[in-house]
Amino acid sequence: xxxxxxxxxxxxxxxSTAQIPKRNYINNEHGLLSWLLTGDHKRIAILYLIxxxxxxxxxxxFAGLIRLELLTPQPDxxxxxxxxxxxxxxxxxxxxxxxxxxxxATLGNFLIPIMLGAKDLAFPKINLLSxxxxxVGGGLTLGALVLGGVDTGWTFTTPLSTHxxxxxxxxxxxxxxxxxxxxxxxxxxxxxxxxxxxxPGMTWFRMPLFVWxxxxxxxxxxxxxxxxxxxxxLVALERLFGIGVFDPAKGGDxxxxxxxxxxxxxxxxxxxxxxxxxxxxEVISTFSRKRVFGYTAVAFSSVAIALFGFFVWEHHMxxxxxxxxxxxxxxxxxxxxxxxxxxxxxxxxxxxxKGSITFETPMLYAFGFMGLFTIGGLTGVFLGSLGMxxxxxxxxxxxxxxxxxxxxxMLMAFLAGVHFWWPKMTGRxxxxxxxxxAAVTTxxxxxxxxxxxxxxxxxxxxxxxxxxxxxxxxxxxxxxxxATVLGVGYMxxxxxxxxxxxxxxxxxxxxxxxxxxxxxxxxxxxTENFIEIxxxxxxxxxxxxLENKTKNEVTTVG
Amino acid sequence: MDSALATTDxxxxxxxxxxxxxxxHRHHFETEEQQREAGSFGMWLFxxxxxxxxxxxxxxxxxxxxxxxxxxAAASNQLSVPLGAFNTVxxxxxxxxxxxxxxxxxxxxxxxxxxxxxxxTFFGLIFLGVKYDEYHEKYELHHIPxxxxxxxxxxxxxxxxxxxxxxxxxxxxxxxxxxxxxxxxTGMHAVHMIIGIVLLFWLTWRAHRGxxxxxxxxxxxxxxxxxHFVDIVWLFLFPLLYLINRHPLH
Numbered sequence: 001x002x003x004x005x006x007x008x009x010x011x012x013x014x015x016s017t018a019q020i021p022k023r024n025y026i027n028n029e030h031g032l033l034s035w036l037l038t039g040d041h042k043r044i045a046i047l048y049l050i051x052x053x054x055x056x057x058x059x060x061x062f063a064g065l066i067r068l069e070l071l072t073p074q075p076d077x078x079x080x081x082x083x084x085x086x087x088x089x090x091x092x093x094x095x096x097x098x099x100x101x102x103x104x105a106t107l108g109n110f111l112i113p114i115m116l117g118a119k120d121l122a123f124p125k126i127n128l129l130s131x132x133x134x135x136v137g138g139g140l141t142l143g144a145l146v147l148g149g150v151d152t153g154w155t156f157t158t159p160l161s162t163h164x165x166x167x168x169x170x171x172x173x174x175x176x177x178x179x180x181x182x183x184x185x186x187x188x189x190x191x192x193x194x195x196x197x198x199x200p201g202m203t204w205f206r207m208p209l210f211v212w213x214x215x216x217x218x219x220x221x222x223x224x225x226x227x228x229x230x231x232x233x234l235v236a237l238e239r240l241f242g243i244g245v246f247d248p249a250k251g252g253d254x255x256x257x258x259x260x261x262x263x264x265x266x267x268x269x270x271x272x273x274x275x276x277x278x279x280x281x282e283v284i285s286t287f288s289r290k291r292v293f294g295y296t297a298v299a300f301s302s303v304a305i306a307l308f309g310f311f312v313w314e315h316h317m318x319x320x321x322x323x324x325x326x327x328x329x330x331x332x333x334x335x336x337x338x339x340x341x342x343x344x345x346x347x348x349x350x351x352x353x354k355g356s357i358t359f360e361t362p363m364l365y366a367f368g369f370m371g372l373f374t375i376g377g378l379t380g381v382f383l384g385s386l387g388m389x390x391x392x393x394x395x396x397x398x399x400x401x402x403x404x405x406x407x408x409x410m411l412m413a414f415l416a417g418v419h420f421w422w423p424k425m426t427g428r429x430x431x432x433x434x435x436x437x438a439a440v441t442t443x444x445x446x447x448x449x450x451x452x453x454x455x456x457x458x459x460x461x462x463x464x465x466x467x468x469x470x471x472x473x474x475x476x477x478x479x480x481x482x483a484t485v486l487g488v489g490y491m492x493x494x495x496x497x498x499x500x501x502x503x504x505x506x507x508x509x510x511x512x513x514x515x516x517x518x519x520x521x522x523x524x525x526x527t528e529n530f531i532e533i534x535x536x537x538x539x540x541x542x543x544x545x546l547e548n549k550t551k552n553e554v555t556t557v558g
Numbered sequence: 559m560d561s562a563l564a565t566t567d568x569x570x571x572x573x574x575x576x577x578x579x580x581x582x583h584r585h586h587f588e589t590e591e592q593q594r595e596a597g598s599f600g601m602w603l604f605x606x607x608x609x610x611x612x613x614x615x616x617x618x619x620x621x622x623x624x625x626x627x628x629x630x631a632a633a634s635n636q637l638s639v640p641l642g643a644f645n646t647v648x649x650x651x652x653x654x655x656x657x658x659x660x661x662x663x664x665x666x667x668x669x670x671x672x673x674x675x676x677x678x679t680f681f682g683l684i685f686l687g688v689k690y691d692e693y694h695e696k697y698e699l700h701h702i703p704x705x706x707x708x709x710x711x712x713x714x715x716x717x718x719x720x721x722x723x724x725x726x727x728x729x730x731x732x733x734x735x736x737x738x739x740x741x742x743x744t745g746m747h748a749v750h751m752i753i754g755i756v757l758l759f760w761l762t763w764r765a766h767r768g769x770x771x772x773x774x775x776x777x778x779x780x781x782x783x784x785x786h787f788v789d790i791v792w793l794f795l796f797p798l799l800y801l802i803n804r805h806p807l808h
Contacts, residue, residue, distance in 0.1 A: 120586035122596040188603050196596040197587075226607045230614035234742070243703035243738045245618060251732045256621055260614050533588065 008358050009289070010511050012429065018506035020427045024524040039124030040527055045110035046425070047131050049418075052098050052106065053494065055138055059093035060490065062086050067449075067483040070476050075467040083466035084151035085167070089141075091154030092172060096179050097138050099410055100268065103275035104221075105134070105186055107417045108214045110425060112190060114518040115208050117199025117536060119528045122192040123185075130185035137179025144171040153464065155265070158246035158257040162238045170239055173232040180225045180232075183271070187221030190214055201536035205299070208516055208540045209292060212299040213278030216306035220267040220274075223310070228264035231257065258320060262313035270309040272406060273373075274302055276413030277344055280366050283416050284348045286514040287363040288355025291541040294347040301340035308337045318389045327386055334384035341377050345370060360512070361432065364439040365416035372408025372446065376401060379454065394464075397457025400450045408446055415442070415493060422497065423507030427524045430500045435493065442489030448482025515546045582774045594776050601780040605787045608750075612791055615743050619798065622735050629732035631803035632712050632725055636701070637740070638692065642800040645688050646792065652681030653789040660782045663775040668768060671778070675762040678785065682755050689748055696737070703738040740799050747795060750788045757781055 012018070025042045035043055065086050069077040078086070109127065113120050121127050144150050150172040152161040161169050194215050198207070234245055235257070244250025246257045285292045292298055314322055314330035348370060357363070379401040382388045392398060422430050452475040457463075461472050468476065510519040521530060538545040587593040623630045659674030700708035712730035715722040725733075761781055764770065770778055 118586070123600060124584075124586065126600075184607055188600055188607070191603055192596050192600045196592060196599060222603055222607050223610055226611035227614045230611050230746075233746075234614075234618070237738075237742065241704045243734065245622075245735060245738055251622075251626065251728075251735055253621065253625075256618060260617070528586070 008360060008432075009287070009513050010360065010429075010432075011508070011513060012505055012511055013508040015505060018508065020506060021522045021524070021526075023526060024427070024522065025527045026426075026524050028527045037128070039120065039128060041109050041113050041121045041124065041127060042425075042525065042527075042529075044124075044127050044131055045106050045108075048101060048105040048109060048134070051131070051135065051138065052101055055093050055097040056490075057494075058142075059090055059098055060487065062090035062093070064483065064487060066090060067480040069466050070468070071480045073468050073470045073473050073476075078466065080466050081151055082149075084153075084464070085149035087464060088150050088153050088172075089145055092141060092150070092176065094406075095154055095268070095272075096176050097134070097141060099272040099406055100179075100183055101134060101186070102272070102410065102414045103279060103417060104190070104214060104217060104271075105130070105182075107279065107414075107421060108190065108210075108275055109186070111421065111518055112193060112211055112214060113197065114521070114525065114529050115211050115516060116193065116197055117202055117517055117530065117534045118193065118197035119530070119533075121189045122197055123189050126185050127189055130182040130189070133178050133182035133185070137175045137177075137182060140171055140175035140178065144168040144175060147171065155261065156232070156235055156257075158235065158238075158254045159248070162235055162246055170236050173236050177229050177232050180229050183221050184225045187218035187225075190218040191222065194218075199533050199536055203536075205296065206536055206539045207299075208278075209281035209295065209298050209302075210275075210278035213274045213281070213302040216302035217271050217274040219303075219306050220271045220309060224264040224267040224271070227260055228268075231260040231264070234260075255317070255320060255322070258317050259313070262316045263310075266313040266316065267306075267309045269402075269405070270305050272410050273413075274305060276369070276410040276417075277302065279413045279417035279420070280348060280369050281344075282514075282516065283362045283366040283420050284351050285541045286420070286512050287360060287366075288352050288357045289513075289543055290351055290355040291539075291543070292347065293350035293353075294343075295539075295541070297343055298347050301343040304340040305337060308333065308340065312337055312384075315384055315389070318386060319393055331384055331386050335381055338377060338381050338384075341373075345374055345377075359436075361430070361435040361439050362416040362420035364436060365412045365419065365442075368439065368443045368446075369409055369412040369416065372404050372412060372443075376404030376406075376409055379404065392457060394462055395457035396453040396461045396463055399463050400453035400457060403450050403453070408450070412442070415439070418493070418497070420512070421518075422500070423511050424518055424523045424525070426501055426504070427507055428500050428504030429507050429511065430493075430504060431496050434496050438489055438492035438496070441485060441492065445482050445485030445487070445489045449479050449486050450482070452476070452478045452482075513546065513550070515541050515543060520549075582769075582776075597776045597780055598783070601783050605783060608787060612743075612746065615739065615746065616794075616798075619739050619743070622732075622739065623802070626729065626732035626735060628725060629712070629729050630736045632715075632722055632730075633701075633733035633736040633740075634799060634802035635722065635804070636699075636711070637800045638695075639800055639804065641688055641692055642796050645685050646796050648681050648685050648688070649789050649792050652678050652685070653786055655681065656782050656785045660775070660778055663765075663770045663778040666771050666773065668765065668771040671765050671770060672762060675758055675765055679755055679758045679762065682751055682758070686748060686751060686755075689744065693741075696741075701733075701737050703734045703741065707734050707737075709733060743795055743799065747788065747791050750791070754781075754785055754788055757784075 025040055029038075035047065038044060038047075065077070066083070069075070069083055069086070075083075109121070147168050150165075150167045150169055152165060152167070152169055152172075156169070156173065194207075194211060237243065238245055238247065238252075244252040246252045246254050248254060281292050281298060312330060312334045314326060315334045318327050318331075379397070383392055383398065383401060419430060419435060422428075456472055456475050456479075459472065461468055507523055509522055512519065517534060517536075518525075520534075583590050584593055587596065655674045655677040659671055659678060662668075662670040662674055696702060699711065700706050701711075709727065709730040711718050711720070712722075712725045712733050713727055715724055758781075761777060764777070
């Protein structure tokens with residue numbers, strides 16, 4: 001163990017003879033149209049990766065503006081209504097255009113068919129359509145932004161969104177409606193692929209946990225997103241025709257909107273986090289050279305999260321006048337969701353135990369995920385308890401809580417996954433020491449940004465205001481300083497990953513000595529992934545199988 | 559034994575022959591069976607999302623019907639049961655033709671398939687025509703929710719020659735919510751029918767070209783699922799919207 005510290009398992013081919021495979025999915029066809037009209041899941045994943053990165057940095061710019069305004073207690077950078085538009089745009093872009101598609105549409109799209117031993121997803125054209133819908137949704141969101149913005153918050157709370165605001169609510173709602181269908185099609189494609197396209201021998205319990213967590217997330221996408229769609233249709237109709245389905249003055253019920261909206265938007269939180277959990281399972285196993293501890297428990301906990309996730313939505317509405325008894329039930333159910341999440345964290349911890357751990361970049365991000373997600377999850381239990389929630393809800397405590405889960409959890413997992421599979425996607429390695437620096441920077445910046453917000457929230461600073469009492473300034477300055485560090489931490493990967501496309505060391509098939517099917521084929525893969533369809537004769541994470549395989553194998557590259 | 563082996567061989571040859579015969583086989587599926595199963599599984603999942611989509615509306619209906627029952631009953635009584643019942647029969651006929659069409663495709667009977675698709679379209683169009691007539695009547699009565707909505711028919715039914723209990727003005731105002739749900743639900747249903755009819759034109763053209771006459775029936779089957787789903791939605795909408803409080807024997 002002590003000898004392993006500082007060592008790495010990266011096994012790159014001899015760099016003097018190493019070559020990128022002559023034929024692969026990137027150079028199989030040429031020209032812009034061959035990308036824009038492709039049915040290849042790997043190319044669509046790359047298209048998605050580029051577009052979500054674009055929207056991530058736009059959303060991030062708004063986060064920067066928000067933190068800049070909050071640097072001082074006075075409202076000096078922007079007026080209140082502009083500030084409202086900032087956090088609305090930040091929320092809409094980050095939730096619907098980055099977090100929801102982040103891991104599934106990029107890594108999931110790229111890897112699920114390969115992990116199952118299939119040539120492609122079940123419906124390649126629908127997969128492409130999903131990317132175009134995403135672009136239309138993204139374009140409309142930018143349209144709403146350019147035309148003057150939206151200031152409802154990403155939650156479109158009625159009757160504020162339907163009666164009191166004169167901004168581009170309908171444009172933004174249409175954008176989310178369309179982006180929602182992109183997510184439905186991704187989920188549908190995954191479910192059908194996982195059910196029908198597994199290679200011979202690939203039983204359900206031989207699938208990598210990455211696939212299991214995507215399966216659970218896809219169920220949520222398919223069942224939840226349509227409800228959001230119809231809710232937004234109702235908001236748009238109410239705005240257009242002035243009918244009163246959510247308007248108490250006309251007999252409508254604003255709480256109905258809350259029920260419908262959170263019926264999707266709470267499961268959406270699990271749509272965002274579950275695929276990230278799949279990434280973490282793969283990374284932790286690979287860099288501790290051990291089968292994931294309690295594979296079955298981790299697999300079923302994904303499904304359990306998806307199932308429980310549908311029955312907790314009312315915890316967003318505890319202070320909105322719901323009945324005390326139903327609040328009690330939903331509080332209990334909310335705490336139950338912590339159980340499968342904890343099962344995952346404990347199982348990853350046991351996977352690490354006595355493993356041969358190495359500290360490559362993806363592993364650093366995965367450690368970041370485990371710590372930050374645990375804090376985010378536990379503060380969720382605070383918020384799920386009825387008494388605490390009354391004090392903490394609508395304060396910065398909530399902001400800190402969901403940023404710990406979404407940014408500390410999902411974004412860390414996304415970056416872990418992008419680094420982990422980067423050699424497979426591009427055939428080249430990222431620069432290891434620089435990326436370790438980025439991982440550490442991100443971790444420090446993140447904690448500096450969001451830990452003070454827990455205290456701010458506990459002290460009573462409400463969210464969504466552009467000014468605050470002067471005694472909160474120290475903590476806000478810390479938070480803004482942290483956001484700056486965090487910004488650097490996110491810029492770095494974009495720069496060095498782009499650099500590595502041309503100058504990175506050639507990775508070879510299996511630089512991590514990982515067991516997944518995707519690591520047994522060339523990098524970057526062929527358009528149809530496999531030369532012949534594999535037959536799965538061992539379970540996922542079988543390192544003995546890998547050892548026997550590599551022992552008897554002549555490695556040639558190129 | 560020999561004969562059994564011979565049969566298997568023959569089946570293999572036959573499968574091989576089918577493989578060559580169908581240009582619709584997509585390269586990334588191992589077998590046509592897998593392609594067909596994936597297609598129909600995907601369609602069922604899509605219908606599940608549709609159920610959730612309509613589910614939001616049904617949930618709103620459930621809530622407001624419980625809150626404003628008198629308004630819902632009075633407003634519902636202004637819908638025409640004969641037209642609604644006629645449309646139900648029309649839609650079931652359309653669904654029947656579609657089912658026969660799927661059978662015809664499986665039996666590779668091209669002309670019967672085309673005829674059935676045309677009939678399905680025809681009944682679908684009749685449904686939409688009747689629906690248009692009903693909407694138009696509501697428009698003339700100012701029963702379209704919005705600024706021009708008029709509640710006088712519910713506060714003063716006797717003035718319109720309707721034998722109903724008058725509603726108090728605030729309850730009568732709630733008929734607007736009924737009519738909103740009526741238009742939202744039947745409108746969303748009609749949008750699905752219009753999409754279906756556009757697809758039917760395309761399928762009829764392809765059927766006429768002979769695409770579905772050689773054993774490749776997946777598009778017809780999957781469209782059939784969609785069409786029957788739209789039918790079933792109507793079978794729920796009709797009683798929920800038209801038959802809230804009818805007492806034909808009184």
